[in-house]
Amino acid sequence: MRIIGLTGGIATGKSTVSNLFKANGFPVVxxxxxxxxxxxxxxxxxxxxxxxxxxxxxxxxxxxxRPKLGQIVFGDPSKRQLLNRLLAPYISNGIFWEVFKLWIKGYKIIVLDVPLLYEAKMDRWTNPNIVVWIDPETQLKRLMARDRTSAQDAQNRINAQMPLDLKRSKADIVIDNNGLLEDLDENFKKVLDQVTKPLTWTEFWLSRQGAIAAFMLILTGVIGCKKLLARV
Incomplete structure (x- = not known):
């Protein structure tokens, strides 16, 4: 099974990319x-x-x-870290069960949409990792327009996250979303070609189909050994 990591920053268009995956038939957690x-x-x-x-x-x-809690944690790094620590086990558990349910259904490719993919070290379990990136000026303008907030408030929310350039440096695939929606659609099509390549053997064995195949191989081997021993 291939678990794709999808992340970005606030107002970068990550949710739009997530919806593009859904529209193309990929399950998104x-x-x-x-x-x-x-x-x-x-x-x-x-x-x-x-x-x-x-x-x-x-x-x-x-x-x-939620808005009130958001104001509290965005203005205080220690409180933001506390909130992340408190919720991390519950969120991780929820993600695990959602992925497991999709595995049971036989999906071979799953998209994991996680804003804190790198901060939570979840990129260890995803490959490839995709970052939706825009330049800082565009990010600030889009956030101010989207939330109708002041430049200072918008910048504070941006500063509360891992810098986009750092996320970009860690990514396997970068989607540049500085342009128009039409440009994003074209960029997404190229990414789609990359992530839908045939599964590697490791990814196959981790899929439900691979697990069934492995079980059948083991079962066949056990039966063969029993027959062999019975003849001795």
């Missing part, structure tokens, strides 16, 4: 969706976060006020 699930009222992640940050971060219905 979205870490942001899982992160929302592990913060639902009454969950283990919810209890840990409320204990650490207090009930002031809750809405009237008991759910976490």
């Amino acid at each position: 979205d870490a942001d969706v899982i992160a929302r699930d592990v913060l639902k009222k009454g969950s283990g992640g919810w209890r840990k976060v409320v204990a650490a940050f207090g009930e002031d971060i809750l809405l009237a219905n008991g759910e976490v006020d």
Whole structure:
């Protein structure tokens, strides 16, 4: 099985690329969706976060006020690291089970959409790793336009993440998204050709089909040995 790592930065267009994968029939495991699930009222992640940050971060219905929590952690690196540590085990577990369910269904190629792919060291389990990249000026302008926020607030949110150029240096594939949507579509088609190459033998044996084939080979070997021993 081939697990593709997809990451980028805020307002880089990573979600657009993720949707392009979906539109082309690839299953996508979205870490942001899982992160929302592990913060639902009454969950283990919810209890840990409320204990650490207090009930002031809750809405009237008991759910976490995500924008308020975001403002707290984006303005304080230590609190952001604390939040990541609290939720990391729940998110990792959620990702594992989503991948496992897709493995059971027989998918050979899965896309793992993780904003903190490198920060969480999850790139060790994905290959190739794709980074959606734009230059800093474009990123700032797009974020300000998207969220209707000030330049300072937008820059603070960008600074809270690993620098895009550092992510780009770690990537196997870089998607330059500085242009128009049409340009992104063309770039994506080239990436699609790269990631849909035949599985390597290692990737095949990790797939469900490979596991079944390995089991059958072992079973055949065991039966053959028993027959051989019976003749002796």
